[in-house]
Amino acid sequence: MALNLGLEKNISYWTIPAALILALFPRTYSGLTGPGKKVFDPTNPRTFAARLDKAADMDKKLRLRLQRAEAAGANAFETLGLYAAAVTAGNAAGLPAQTMNSLTLYYLGSRVLYTWVYIWGQENRSLAPVRTLVWTAGMTFIMAMFVQAGSRL
Numbered sequence: 001m002a003l004n005l006g007l008e009k010n011i012s013y014w015t016i017p018a019a020l021i022l023a024l025f026p027r028t029y030s031g032l033t034g035p036g037k038k039v040f041d042p043t044n045p046r047t048f049a050a051r052l053d054k055a056a057d058m059d060k061k062l063r064l065r066l067q068r069a070e071a072a073g074a075n076a077f078e079t080l081g082l083y084a085a086a087v088t089a090g091n092a093a094g095l096p097a098q099t100m101n102s103l104t105l106y107y108l109g110s111r112v113l114y115t116w117v118y119i120w121g122q123e124n125r126s127l128a129p130v131r132t133l134v135w136t137a138g139m140t141f142i143m144a145m146f147v148q149a150g151s152r153l
Helices: 012-032 045-053 060-092 097-119 125-152
Strands: none
Touching: 012 045, 012 060, 012 097, 045 060, 060 097, 060 125, 097 125
16 A cells, blocks of 8 residues: 655645744754753843853853754754745746655755754764755755756746
8 A cells, every 4th residue: 555645736835834943943942942041031032142152050062052053043044035935936837746845845854954963963073064965955955946947937
């Protein structure tokens, strides 16, 4: 019996809110519910990174992890607009549902992996190049949507 996930229908637009949720995860982990909650100021959230720098009572390893979480979240938001535009371009050009579903799900997978590598994997400095490779893969999925959309128009 074949496993039917319903992916013959185009789900690519639904991956944009999913990408937003993934972008929110690092802040949720680092400041809202996680170990940085005691230094997070919800009335002035943009000062969180600076407040982490001044948290002398916090373990250095943890402080660095929370700072990387902030950076991972910022990176996710920096790519979110480009991703949404690529999904829109691919759909406007009429790319097949299978193509759009594959590229968008691969992108989401790359963001999950990127977030993990950035926050936890960077504690092992030898994994630093992996972060760049995963980011490049995610950007390749985005660019593939644009290129394929442009090729169809």
